[in-house]
Structure formats: C-alpha cells, structure tokens
Amino acid sequence: MNSSTCGKTALEQSSCMIEAILKDVKATYTRVGGGGITDIKLIATKTYKVSISQEEQVDLITYEFDIKPNGQLVLLKRSEDTSTPKR
Numbered sequence: 001m002n003s004s005t006c007g008k009t010a011l012e013q014s015s016c017m018i019e020a021i022l023k024d025v026k027a028t029y030t031r032v033g034g035g036g037i038t039d040i041k042l043i044a045t046k047t048y049k050v051s052i053s054q055e056e057q058v059d060l061i062t063y064e065f066d067i068k069p070n071g072q073l074v075l076l077k078r079s080e081d082t083s084t085p086k087r
Contacts, residue, residue, distance in 0.1 A: 005071045058083045
C-alpha cells in the first residue's frame, strides 16, 4: 500500500484512512461472487475492520494505521479473518 498524506483534523484523517482501505481492497481482494463491502468500522484508534459478504461467510480485513506528524499515513498491520454468520 502506497503511503498517502492526511490532513490534521479527525475527519480528514478518517477519510484518508478509509480511502487507503478502499484502494487496497480494490487492488488486493480477489474473491468474487459475494455481496461486496457491507461494513467499514473504526474498532480502535486508527484501526478499521472491513466486512465483505460472501456466499456462506463474511471476510474480515483489519487495518491498523499510524499518521506521522507530517501527515504521512503508514500501514502498520493488515490481517484477514473469516466469520460464519449464525443461523
């Protein structure tokens, strides 16, 4: 993921991180046949969880970022998991 430069306000930084997430998902997520992104949720400071609906499961991608004092966005960690909805 290429680094971006984010603004100083919380709204600018949130927008910057979400845009980076969408760019990464578009470039790296290769599973087809599901319902697309169903949720992007802030779960901790500068950590987002993306839910992508599939036929029998939900793929979860977690992104942990840092924003340097100069506004540079840095991806610290990206992890994937799967959740099976209860019926």
